[in-house]
Amino acid sequence: MIEVKGLSKRFGDIRAVRDVSFSVEKGEIFGFLGPNGVGKTTSIQMMCGLLTPDSGTIMIDGKELNPDSTEVRRKIGFVPQETALYPDLSATENLRFWGGLYGLKGDALNSRVEDVLRLVELTNRADDKIATYSGGMQKRVNLAAGVLHNPSLVFMDEPTAGVDPQGRFAILNIVRELAASGKAIIYTTHYMDEAQKLCDRIAIMDLGEILGMGSFEELRDQVGKGFQIFAKGDFDGPKLAHQLRKEYEGEVLHSGRGLLAVVVADATELGRFVAAMKAQGVNADDLKIKETDLETVFLKLTGRELRD
Ligand SMILES: Nc1ncnc2c1ncn2[C@@H]1O[C@H](COP(=O)(O)OP(=O)(O)O)[C@@H](O)[C@H]1O
Numbered sequence: 001m002i003e004v005k006g007l008s009k010r011f012g013d014i015r016a017v018r019d020v021s022f023s024v025e026k027g028e029i030f031g032f033l034g035p036n037g038v039g040k041t042t043s044i045q046m047m048c049g050l051l052t053p054d055s056g057t058i059m060i061d062g063k064e065l066n067p068d069s070t071e072v073r074r075k076i077g078f079v080p081q082e083t084a085l086y087p088d089l090s091a092t093e094n095l096r097f098w099g100g101l102y103g104l105k106g107d108a109l110n111s112r113v114e115d116v117l118r119l120v121e122l123t124n125r126a127d128d129k130i131a132t133y134s135g136g137m138q139k140r141v142n143l144a145a146g147v148l149h150n151p152s153l154v155f156m157d158e159p160t161a162g163v164d165p166q167g168r169f170a171i172l173n174i175v176r177e178l179a180a181s182g183k184a185i186i187y188t189t190h191y192m193d194e195a196q197k198l199c200d201r202i203a204i205m206d207l208g209e210i211l212g213m214g215s216f217e218e219l220r221d222q223v224g225k226g227f228q229i230f231a232k233g234d235f236d237g238p239k240l241a242h243q244l245r246k247e248y249e250g251e252v253l254h255s256g257r258g259l260l261a262v263v264v265a266d267a268t269e270l271g272r273f274v275a276a277m278k279a280q281g282v283n284a285d286d287l288k289i290k291e292t293d294l295e296t297v298f299l300k301l302t303g304r305e306l307r308d
């Protein structure tokens with residue numbers, strides 16, 4: 001459906017996107033995961049034709065992206081990070097307005113507006129003003145607007161950012177439904193649990209680059225299937241790692257100021273780890289053990305925590 005090669009974009013001295021390459025098939029949910037400022041929005045805007053790349057190619061259904069082509073515009077749906085809705089108009093009125101911009105009219109427009117309102121489960125609130133909606137509901141109308149013209153390739157830029165857990169759950173199900181109907185979805189998020197649960201494949205992004213790409217299982221196996229112990233406290237991580245090496249065998253995932261993370265095969269290793277720390281006279285203020293997840297993968301690839 002879409003194939004991107006060597007996509008790059010600079011803003012002055014900032015290399016916002018560097019040599020990004022990937023492809024996405026019909027029915028697939030492809031996620032860009034990374035914290036704020038790593039280039040997710042810039043990437044998406046180039047793929048939608050809203051921003052001109054400095055270099056790289058974007059092929060959609062085997063043809064180079066031409067933002068001026070109506071055929072291409074019809075294929076692409078874009079759900080922007082910021083909602084673009086008129087607060088004094090109802091959901092139906094907002095969607096009719098957007099549909100008009102896509103060239104939909106008459107019965108075709110009305111029936112599509114009904115379809116997308118059903119998809120986002122807002123039929124019963126359709127005639128209320130947007131101003132009376134919760135943030136999550138507004139995000140759902142925004143999403144509805146992006147798929148009104150029934151595109152086969154949908155870009156969604158942080159459609160759940162700032163939405164409460166219940167609202168996020170609803171949005172993830174809508175995204176799954178869209179993919180199940182055969183659309184290719186490109187989805188950005190800074191929530192790692194979401195990328196893990198929702199996306200068929202994930203690109204982990206940092207400082208404009210894709211550092212790792214694959215299914216959650218493939219990415220996880222780069223760290224190992226086991227567990228990681230995270231110790232935080234008032235200590236020098238690298239020094240502690242060195243001290244523990246004599247008494248404790250475990251691969252160091254990351255060590256920094258006040259942080260040491262090690263990979264272990266089994267959760268029962270925690271006891272041995274704590275004993276080894278105690279023997280060095282070091283205390284942890286915060287100690288946890290968890291199974292490998294995307295956050296661990298992110299830490300391994302970037303050397304920093306996703307929550308930074
Ligand atoms: N129009 C712009 N002018 C200058 N710098 C920009 C512009 N848009 C984005 N940037 C910078 O490019 C980088 C990537 O931004 P963005 O793509 O918005 O990241 P994300 O969506 O992952 O938060 C950031 O450093 C941001 O400040």
Ligand SMILES: [Mg+2]
Nearest residue numbers: 040041042081
């Ligand atoms: Mg963004």
